[in-house]
Amino acid sequence: MAESVLSLRPQHPRSRSLEALRETFSLSSSDAGGGTVSGIEIKGITMATGEVGHGDIFVGLAGKRVHGASYAAAAIDAGAVAIITDDAGVEAIAAPDLETIAERGIPILVTDRVREVLGELAAWVYRTAEEAPLTLGVTGTNGKTSVVYLLSAVLEQLGVKSGLSSTAERRIGATATVSHLTTPEATELHALLARMKEDEVRAVAIEVSAQALTQHRVDGIFFDVVGFANLSHDHLDDYETYDAYFAAKAQLFTHERAARGVVTVDTPWGVKLAAQAKIPVTTLATDPRIAADWRVTITGETPRSTSFTLSSSSGANVSVSVPLLGQFMAANAALAIVMLVEGGFPLADIAAALERDGGITVYIPGRAEIVSGSTGPIFYVDYAHTPDAFASILASLRRVITGKIVMVFGADGDRDKTKREDMGKIAALGADVVVITDFHPRTEDPATIRAQLLTGARSAGAASDLYEVADPTQAVRFALTLVGEGDAVLYAGPGHEDYREVAGQHVAYDARDDVRHALRDAGWVDAKTVND
Numbered sequence: 176m177a178e179s180v181l182s183l184r185p186q187h188p189r190s191r192s193l194e195a196l197r198e199t200f201s202l203s204s205s206d207a208g209g210g211t212v213s214g215i216e217i218k219g220i221t222m223a224t225g226e227v228g229h230g231d232i233f234v235g236l237a238g239k240r241v242h243g244a245s246y247a248a249a250a251i252d253a254g255a256v257a258i259i260t261d262d263a264g265v266e267a268i269a270a271p272d273l274e275t276i277a278e279r280g281i282p283i284l285v286t287d288r289v290r291e292v293l294g295e296l297a298a299w300v301y302r303t304a305e306e307a308p309l310t311l312g313v314t315g316t317n318g319k320t321s322v323v324y325l326l327s328a329v330l331e332q333l334g335v336k337s338g339l340s341s342t343a344e345r346r347i348g349a350t351a352t353v354s355h356l357t358t359p360e361a362t363e364l365h366a367l368l369a370r371m372k373e374d375e376v377r378a379v380a381i382e383v384s385a386q387a388l389t390q391h392r393v394d395g396i397f398f399d400v401v402g403f404a405n406l407s408h409d410h411l412d413d414y415e416t417y418d419a420y421f422a423a424k425a426q427l428f429t430h431e432r433a434a435r436g437v438v439t440v441d442t443p444w445g446v447k448l449a450a451q452a453k454i455p456v457t458t459l460a461t462d463p464r465i466a467a468d469w470r471v472t473i474t475g476e477t478p479r480s481t482s483f484t485l486s487s488s489s490g491a492n493v494s495v496s497v498p499l500l501g502q503f504m505a506a507n508a509a510l511a512i513v514m515l516v517e518g519g520f521p522l523a524d525i526a527a528a529l530e531r532d533g534g535i536t537v538y539i540p541g542r543a544e545i546v547s548g549s550t551g552p553i554f555y556v557d558y559a560h561t562p563d564a565f566a567s568i569l570a571s572l573r574r575v576i577t578g579k580i581v582m583v584f585g586a587d588g589d590r591d592k593t594k595r596e597d598m599g600k601i602a603a604l605g606a607d608v609v610v611i612t613d614f615h616p617r618t619e620d621p622a623t624i625r626a627q628l629l630t631g632a633r634s635a636g637a638a639s640d641l642y643e644v645a646d647p648t649q650a651v652r653f654a655l656t657l658v659g660e661g662d663a664v665l666y667a668g669p670g671h672e673d674y675r676e677v678a679g680q681h682v683a684y685d686a687r688d689d690v691r692h693a694l695r696d697a698g699w700v701d702a703k704t705v706n707d
């Protein structure tokens with residue numbers, strides 16, 4: 176299956192010698208054949224055939240479905256000049272392909288630790304450790320994407336050219352590419368960082384997932400400041416226990432990876448991380464009962480914005496407003512500001528920029544994004560897909576919505592099933608009406624996923640009305656029949672995404688477009704403002 180991944184990479188790569196790479200990383204030449212490394216110049220490195228450019232090394236890595244090295248011939252056809260893989264990868268290359276590789280003099284280099292060396296290798300190929308920009312990393316169960324966008328927004332307000340890597344997109348100025356993972360594979364990430372250097376980006380904000388740390392995707396990067404938002408129920412399919420999930424994230428707060436950290440201590444996991452971190456950390460709390468170096472005090476909440484004061488134990492403070500719903504977004508914005516202070520930006524400069532612009536000027540695609548107009552029910556499309564995210568956003572909505580709250584959501588197939596009943600329960604406790612629909616069933620039976628969510632919702636014993644509408648487009652339309660002025664609909668899950676994964680296939684589906692059409696058909700927005 177060919178991949179159609181197009182990522183940002185340097186436009187004018189400075190080539191490096193393959194021979195020097197082999198020496199630096201102690202790689203051996205495969206006994207199975209292949210050409211000599213001598214005289215070969217490399218321009219890039221990738222592990223996906225869809226991303227191979229002329230002069231690249233193709234890295235064949237074992238996957239869950241297939242060994243990447245089995246695509247070696249395709250990678251060479253696309254311009255790869257060398258292969259790096261492990262012994263199993265060499266075996267995965269079909270015999271006729273091995274012959275072609277030998278005939279074309281393409282070297283095959285072997286190591287038994289491909290993933291473990293890949294980050295450093297990619298950093299070497301793209302020279303990303305040389306004169307790196309200010310590098311900021313954000314981890315946590317919920318809020319990483321939001322913090323990364325908030326970091327980038329404040330940096331731009333400070334006049335600092337920024338770049339970002341998030342679940343929603345990778346971005347340099349006006350140029351953006353679609354993200355396939357929260358944190359890209361190391362080869363893609365270092366290519367992105369190299370492109371950012373070419374484009375004279377001075378500060379980079381990177382979302383770092385637990386999986387990225389476990390799978391060495393951020394190896395070869397040294398973060399100037401790392402931030403921790405929170406930890407709650409998610410990914411217990413990849414990590415069997417919370418302790419293991421926490422330990423994966425805590426790796427970011429070590430001398431090997433970062434100089435200093437900012438830890439939100441609202442959750443016990445934050446308190447634990449601040450106590451055990453191996454690097455200097457500054458703490459931040461929104462809960463007044465918890466001691467911290469920085470404190471967030473909410474001063475105003477509306478359906479469209481949140482204001483707060485951020486004060487330090489040394490007496491400094493700043494008033495902040497974000498055009499986003501919820502106290503959780505205030506916590507995210509505060510984390511971003513304290514990370515920038517730790518990164519060397521004086522708080523007074525940040526305060527002056529925010530005062531000049533009337534707060535943080537940020538747009539975060541698909542995070543509590545309002546897609547309705549100025550009249551009628553407020554319709555939020557959101558990315559919440561964990562019990563804690565549901566609880567946070569529903570609590571925020573309850574404080575600012577005077578009318579009814581209708582929540583539409585589904586759950587991921589082939590991902591942590593243990594959170595589904597809690598998601599259903601929290602939705603039923605927090606919303607007045609719950610409409611359970613399909614999300615990404617992937618290879619699971621969607622009816623089974625809905626049934627688990629419904630079981631959870633019923634277990635709440637709440638007075639909320641429960642409905643099941645399998646088709647998301649119909650669920651959105653049904654939700655709109657229940658609401659009017661003063662009410663809100665929260666569509667949690669799809670966020671910025673433009674597809675659904677059904678029966679293992681990607682199906683085009685853009686929730687924000689779907690909702691805009693439904694609002695138009697219901698007469699809540701002007702037909703002229705919605706494109707067909």
Ligand SMILES: CC(=O)N[C@H]1[C@@H](OP(=O)(O)OP(=O)(O)OC[C@H]2O[C@@H](n3ccc(=O)[nH]c3=O)[C@H](O)[C@@H]2O)O[C@H](CO)[C@@H](O)[C@@H]1O[C@H](C)C(=O)N[C@@H](C)C(=O)N[C@H](CCC(=O)O)C(=O)O
Binds near residue numbers: 222224236360387
């Ligand atoms: C379960 C898992 O981690 N899967 C990842 C894995 O897929 P896989 O093992 O199935 O790969 P595969 O299809 O067998 O392919 C093996 C190799 O062949 C290569 N290949 C394959 C086909 C082809 O035509 N050409 C080609 O070169 C692939 O690039 C890969 O290197 O390797 C792929 C390539 O890097 C990843 O895209 C994929 O992530 C999937 C999509 C995923 O969803 N992962 C989740 C669990 C994840 O990592 N999530 C975290 C956190 C989410 C959050 O909370 O924010 C994240 O960072 O995104």
Ligand SMILES: Nc1ncnc2c1ncn2[C@@H]1O[C@H](COP(=O)(O)OP(=O)(O)OP(=O)(O)O)[C@@H](O)[C@H]1O
Binds near residue numbers: 315319506559
């Ligand atoms: N600090 C927070 N605490 C709790 N919930 C949050 C917080 N920030 C955001 N959320 C909720 O989580 C959802 C996802 O937010 P965001 O995309 O910023 O997190 P994320 O960690 O990047 O998630 P993912 O890793 O799945 O992409 C939001 O749409 C919102 O509902």
